[in-house]
Every structure is written in C-alpha cells, then in structure tokens.
Amino acid sequence: MYEFFQQMLNGVSLGSIYALIALGYTMVYGIINLINFAHGDIMMVGAYVGFFSIAILGVGVVPAMVFAMLACALLGVVIEKLAYKPLRNSTRIAALITAIGVSLFLEYATIWLLTPQQRSFPIGTFPEKNYYFFDQQLVLTNKDLFVLVAAVALMVLLQYIVKHTRIGKSMRAVSQDMEAAMLMGINVDKTISYTFAIGSALAAAAGVMVGVYYNTIDPLMGIIPGLKAFVAAVIGGIGIIPGAMMGGFVMGILEALVSGYGSSLYRDAVAFAVLILILLFKPTGIFGKDTGEKV
Amino acid sequence: MARLSTVNLCKSFGGLSAVLDFSMEIGDGELIGLIGPNGAGKTTVFNLITGVYRPDSGSIIFNGQNITGKKPYYICKQGIARTFQNIRLFNGLSVIDNLKISFHKDVPYQLVSAILRLPSFYRGESWIEERAIQYLEIMNLADKREELASSLPYGEQRRLEIARALATNPSLLILDEPAAGMNPLETQELTNLIRKLKDNFNLTILLIEHDMALVMELCERIYVLDYGRAIAQGTPEEIRNNPRVIEAYLGEEVG
Amino acid sequence: MVTKKLNWTHLTISTVTLAVIFTVFQYLIARQLIDVYYQINLFMLGINIILAVSLNLINGFTGQLSLGHAGFMSVGAYTAAVMTTKLGYSFAIGIGAGCLAAALMGLLIGIPTLRLKGDYLAIATLGFGEIVRVVFLNIEYVGGASGLIGIPQLTTWTWLFVSVVVTVVVIQNIVNSSYGRACISVRENEVAAELMGVNTTKYKVLAFTVGALFAGLAGGLYAHYFFIIQPGTFGFFRSFDILVMVVLGGLGSTTGAIVAAAFLTVLSAGLQSFPEVRMVLYSVVLIITMIYRPQGLMGNKELSFRTFQRIRGDKNGPVVNREPV
Ligand SMILES: Nc1ncnc2c1ncn2[C@@H]1O[C@H](COP(=O)(O)OP(=O)(O)OP(=O)(O)O)[C@@H](O)[C@H]1O
C-alpha cells in the first residue's frame, strides 16, 4: 500500500516536470498549429545554462533557474523569428520538418560545442534531505519538494498571465482566430513571440529541474522527455492549457507505476501505447473539442 | 415511388439545432429547390443526405433503401452525387484527372492488373479516359483537359464540379448554390444547362440556391427552411405568396 | 498521365539502361574494383531508395503524414533475420516473411490509426515506431539491446538491384492507375474524394500496407547486408531521415525521392568522418530548404522521357507529365 503511495508521489514530481514542458507545446500549438519538436531541446539548453550558472558562476539553484529561463526565452523567440516565421503560410509538413531540423540543430550544435559527454551538477548544489512519513514507509525528498513547489508556482504564474494580463488576452484571441485578432488590432507577431518566450522559459525551468532531479545532463536529454511531454499535451487535448497540466501529471504517475510494478524497460512504450489508445477513442485528446470539418 | 424521402431529420451542433424534424419527399424526375435564409440549415440537409454527417434522429430513404448513417462513398455508389457550396475540386490535379476519379467506383480492372500492366488495365484506362472526355465535352471543358483544376476561372470550376458529379452516374444530383458568384448571363446559361442535363441523363435534381429568379424559373416544387425547420413547401407560385416565407426573408424580395 | 498503350520504345530504353547499370556494377563488385566503403554506401543507397519511394506512397501520394516508417522496416528486418538465422529458412523465404510481417503490421496499424488526421496521425505513427523499438529491445530471443548478431550476408547486388527496380515499378504502376488516383484524391481533398465514391479509409490502408511491405523488404535486405541489427538502428531518427528524403525530393514525386535519397546518402557518406558537423549541416540544409523550397526539389513532377523530350525542345511533350518509369 505504501509502495503505491510512494510511486504516486514519485509520479507527481515527475509529472510536474512533464507538465511544465507540455505547457510550452500546447501554447505554441494552440497559437500557430505547429508541433515544436525543438521544445525538448530547448529544455536541454535550459539545463545546460543552469548547469553552467551553478558550476561556473557559483549561484544557487533558484538564480540558475532564472538565468536559464531568461536565456531560453530569448532562444525561443530567435528560433521562431528565424525558422518558423517564414513558414507560417506553408504546408504542415514543411513546418514539421523545419521543427525537427531545429531540434537536430540544437542537439548536434551542443554536442559539437560541448562534447557529447554527460555532466553532473556539482555536489552540494542541492542539500539532500529526506522527510519520512508513516514509520519511514513513505519518503519525500528535498528534490521532490523543490520540483513540486517550483512547478506549481510557475503554473500558477502562467495561469495568471494567461487569464489576467494583456498579453495573455491577446494570446487567447490569436489562438481562437488569428485573422480576427489581427483585424481587432492585436499585434500577432508580438503575441507569437511572447508565446514562444513563455513556453521556452517554462521548458528551461523544467530542464534545470531534470538536472536537479536526475543529477546528470547531456545534449540528447531533451528527446525522450520532450516526446513524452508532447504525448501529455496531446492526451490533454493539444492547445488547452489545463489539459497539458493534467496530461503531464497523468504521464508522470503512469510512468512511475509502470516502472514500480512492471518493467521499467517498457516505460517508454507504455507512454506511447496510452497515447495511441486515447487518440483512438477520442481523436482530439481527453479535453479536446471535436471540431469536425465544416463542409 | 419516391426517389428520395427524408423523415423527421434532426441534427444539432453543440446546442444549436441546425436541422429540426425535416421531412421531404422527392419523386422520380422532379426538380426540387431548397431555399431559406443564411444559416437556415440547407447545406446541413445536403450533408445529411450524402452521409457527411450522421443525423441525430430521423431517416433517409433512397430508392426504397434506408441509407441513414451510411458512409458517403457508399451513398455515392447508390446514385447520389453532389457539388459543394465552397468549391472542392482536386486542385493539384488536371481537369481530366479530376473526372477520372469519379469512375473509380466501377474501375474495370484489379489492382494486380495495374501492377503487372495486364491488357485489362490498358482497356480499362481507355474506357475511363473516353468516358471522362465525354463528360468534359458535355460541360464544354474538353479543351481544358490538361489544365490544373485550380487554374480554371471560377465559372469553369463550378462546371467542372458538376461534370465530376455527373461522371459518378447518379440518379439524384444535388447542387449546393450552383449559381453563386455568377453574373446574370452565366446564371441563364446555367439554368439551361441544368434543364438539359436533367433531360439527357434522366436525373432527379435537388438544388439550393439564393438566386430566386433561377429557383422560380427552374424548380417544380420548393421547400423552405428557416432555423432548421421546414416552414413551407409548394409550387413556386405558392411559395412566392406564402406569408411565412416572406416573413422569414424579412422583407427580402421573393421572386 | 496514364498511357493508353504500352510504349515499347520507352520500355526498351528503360530495360537496356537498367541492364547496363546492373551489369557494370555487377562486374565492378565481382572483380572487387570498388572498395568496401563505396560498396556499403551503394547498398545503403539502394535500401534508402526503397524506403523513400515506399514512404512516398503514404506521405506523398496519399497525403498521410507518417513518422513510423522505420518501425515497419525493423519488423521486416527482424522477421527476415529470425527466419534465416534462427529457423534456418532460405533467404528468399526470409525476405518474403519480412515483407508480409511488415505489411500485416501496416494493415493492423493502418485500420485504427487512420481515423486520425494530420499531426495526430504523425504522432500516433511516431508512437508506433517507438513501441516497436522498445518491444524488440525487450525480447531476449532477438538479442535485446545488443541486437541480433550473426546474420549471414546474403544480400547480393542482384537481390538489391532487383528489389529496387521492383519497388519503383510496382509503386509507379499503382500510382499511375485508378487505384493510385484514388490515393491521390484522398490527399487532394478527402471530403470530395469520399463523396465521389472513393472509400478513403480503404485507400489509406492500402497505401500503408503497400508502403509497409516495401519498408519490410528494405529491412530484410539491410539485416542481411550488415550482419547485425539493433533496435536503436530503427528509431525515430531513421523514420525522420526517410521522411526528409521524400520531402526534399518533392512529395508525390518518385523520381524526386530517388534523387533525394541518392543525394542524402552521398552527402552523409562524404561527411562520415565529422559526425557532429554532419548533423549540424544536415539540419541547417533542411531548415533552409524548407524555407526557400518547401515543395522540395521536384514538386510533384516526375523526371521522365517526356521531360527530356521537352528539354530537347520537343514541342509534343505536354506540360504535365506523370509517366510510368
Ligand atoms: N460542422 C459544423 N459545426 C458546427 N456548426 C455547424 C456545422 N455545420 C453547420 N453548422 C451550423 O449550422 C447552421 C446551419 O448551417 P448551414 O451551412 O446548413 O446553413 P445554410 O442554410 O447552408 O446557409 P448558407 O445559405 O449561408 O449556406 C449554421 O448556424 C452553421 O453555423
């Protein structure tokens, strides 16, 4: 029984990381209908910025996270301007290929510049401390706590931005109907830039969390979590912000349960199997609206 | 026997009832109009008949067969063909290839013959090509056969859509606003063309049109939809003088 | 455009050209006049052509965005290799079983997932590919992560050459027939196609099944050339690599896919000694191509006899040409 709660707990921490990444996918898709395959790699860049901030500048985890978020916000905006903007009116497949191209570029440019070797966050970056409950049956680590608190704080902040600020309102308007938003005088380019900035910043935060959580980072670390976070976004109904959060937690918990009770080797396959099953029964995700084509 | 009858068709999108309790009966060889203000549910009726949407309730009987909820390709094979309000051609294909697709449902050779290029393939292809050209000639498009569908002017695109529908060899042809965007001269030509097609191909025709002159001149009977409900039916004369119809069009001129 | 009669002249020219190419390479290989390095790349080229041309049927002609082609390839590779290495069947039977297994997988995956559209389909097929990879990773019988080793090298130049030709001819003959037009109509306008009597689901499944079958063929040939297959070889990146060939060549152009497969195989061979730079360059080329020529090298046109006639100034060559090779 405690075993189950322990797995749930692990799942929730992991899930909050997926949720943060999934948010970026969902926001970008909601606004320009693009699967930003490079999103997982932006997370990786965030992890590296965090790593160097800690290892070279010697700052703490929280400032490192802020640096990473700022750097990646900028990176996200630059990527959008250079690679995606010229393709805004071209075919889906061209945009998709470009996104995968950007993803490869980030991965292999990092390998080229920083070598493919794994790096560990310096010892003592994060004080190890465990909290025990129920006769030591249930453990909550300091890392879990940090990840959870930071992730929830960021999600609350995001909700606030989307619901109550000007930029959030333009984001919602553009994702509803880009042309109408343009006619209403909303600066669409600016809105898209903000969306990329916010989404990438969240990914960067997730990157630093992954670094803290697993302690190692490498240039290809973004691929699998990126894909899983994307699955989370799809499960939640892509384009829907609360859906992405839900999807992230679902993925995290599911994965923890599968590695806890089944074979951890099948962990990655399960994520995709769930995705396919959900899509088959509800082709637009759990929270997605069925928008049948008007004929 | 009625060619087509719909019984108490209902369809709603979210909370909006697009079609409510719509019943209609079309006899063999009739030319029927379906009119109504914008958003009345006319196109939705067409989508229900052709299987694009499945009705929430009600049934559709075609040639004595219940086709409710059947797939569009199946319904097409039973003999209903249509055109679209917003033209939907195969834009990247040539005019003649657009037409050839309509013959696919009775393709005269097997996949294996195509792969091995057996004689039946060449025979089948020439049969398809000849038929396709025939239809292009009828619709006066034969000299454009190699052009891209998307490069045709608007009026010709509408004609190509009709040709493509005809080529499926239907007994019921349904046209969604065939005269939309045409000038009076083109509309007159279209009127004559529809008459000619009906006679030459023994067709039953159902059409939606906002151009009242065309509807009144062409149709033998007319159904009027408003907010998804049938509010009137009758001969052009009766419809013209029906106070409910006049009210629905809110002072818009009828006739 | 489908010719109404078999064109004997074109057929003869094609056959002679192919026979010459075949014989020249056969001679060079038999006499060991091309070294192993070039030979490997030559075989890789053939396998890539099969993969690109078959994926083109799914993505290019039928318009269904698939990111799982490597999954089908691996099913073919593992099935064929198990048949020959573990069960002692002949190469031909192994290859046949690989093709069938992959085709069956295409059918199985195709029927449920093809309800999905666009990006959702892409992601579901990507997921399929990953699932296949993880499953092979976990089967000890086929070597798990370290892979299936000791596969006999049975893929000869003859096998490869014939396979490439058969793939191209079969797919071109399908595409240039009523069945292919039905596939293309799905790409052009699915709603209209369905309403003109085309059972769109059937043709999507057909494209997936045939595409998968040839991916399985490529897999079987691959396994029996390189001695060893590992689940990692058939990951997402391989699927993507094939997709890039198709898109670079021009969606819906078989000759385009061939040219792009050749170009990318040569490029990647040339940069083999600088792996990181190679990938950075590759990605930059990709992005720039998509920005400046999103329709790919050939658009949906084909290189054909008519193209050459037109280039020579032959006024009888029509503007649009879709000619069987
Ligand atoms: N796929 C759909 N999803 C949601 N609402 C729809 C859909 N199709 C139609 N509607 C709605 O149903 C109502 C009827 O639409 P329909 O297209 O049938 O009208 P119409 O009579 O053809 O109008 P028009 O003359 O403008 O073509 C409209 O309010 C329309 O917005």
Ligand SMILES: [Mg+2]
């Ligand atoms: Mg309408």
